[in-house]
Structure formats: C-alpha cells, structure tokens
Amino acid sequence: MKKYLSAIAAAGLLSQSANATILDFETGSIVGGMMGSYVEDDFRISSDFGPVAPFDIFGPSFAAGSDGNIFGWCGGQCQDADSPQVISLTSIDGSAFNLLSVDFASLFEPSGEVKLSVHGLFEAGGEISQVVEQTGAFATTDFTGFTGLSAVEFRVFGDSDDPAMDNIRLAYAPAPQTLALLLVGLVGVFARKRVS
DSSP states (O other): OHHHHHHHHHHHHHHHHHTOEEEOSSSOEEESSSSBEEEETTEEEEESSSOBOGGGEEOTTSSTTOSSOEEEOOOGGGSBTTBOOEEEEEETTOOOEEEEEEEEEESSOTTOEEEEEEEEEETTSOEEEEEEEEESSOEEEEOSSOOSEEEEEEEEOTTOOOEEEEEEEEEEOOOHHHHHHHHHHHHHHHHHHHHO
16 A cells, blocks of 8 residues: 555656746746736746846856856845845746746855745645745755645845846646546555455
C-alpha cells in the first residue's frame, strides 16, 4: 500500500514539473499601451504602485547571475514602510495554478539585500506566505504548499533594495474532475489487487 501511495505522489510531482511554465521575461509583452501589465504564457504581472512599463524589464547586465531579461522594480525607497508595494501574478483566464520556484536577486547592488514576502492567495480562500531574503546574485527559492492559487503577491519590505526576479516556475493546478478520476482509478487498482 505504501509503495502505491509513494508512486502516486512521485507521479504527481513529476507531472507537475513536466507541465511547468517558466516566465523568463524573454517572450512576453506589455499590454494596455505603454503603461500596462506584463503578459507571458497566459500569465499577467501587474503592480499596485503604478502600471508595469517596458522599463521594468531589464537586460541581462543588470543583476549578477542572470541569463537573459529580468523583471525588476523599485524597493524600499519608493514606498511607505506601512504599505508595501505589491506586484501581482495571475493567470489570464482565471485558472488555478501552483507556484513552484522563483529566482530572486538585488537589481542594482551586487551585494544588496532583497527582502520581500511572497503571498499565495488560494482559489478557495485564505493564503500562504513565505519570506524571502536574498543577498547578491540570483538564487532559486522553492515554494512548498503554494498550490491551487488564484494569485501570487510579491510584497517588498520598506528596507529592501530594488528586487529582481526571473524564471518564475508555475504549473496549472489539476481540475477537481481530474483528481476525482485519479481517485476512482486508484480505488479500482486497490480493489483488483485484493481480489487477486
């Protein structure tokens, strides 16, 4: 029984990784005119601080360890400490998704410190959060439990340097019908095994 459950869990994780979408800021575009939202692979990035503009997409020379374009925004000096700037990530069609990982760095300072909190807003209500403190070059932050989300919010702390992010790994959450079919199939497998 434990073998079967382990295999099922591994298959679920592998399928999620195999179906991952990576937002790398290479192929997307600004929609809504000069000052709109950034859109790539059916996901939208917007800001409560002001519209996302072409100058929020930086070339690879801006942050150490980047292999291409990156998304950067204004840190602590651009906001009130009591109301952090929020960058939001949503799927364009409203589908639930999972946040797997993001590469973070300091935008202009090779030794600068980025401090932000990442909030996953569950489609069913409620949220999960994780604090990220990244110094220097790009490093990958993995997210556990950020599943079935309607949105992700990146909230910058008031004393943070300008943050940058790249390679946002996302996967669409399986529909409830898919999970139900999987469960029915598993029950059938276990029932057949007992009869044998």
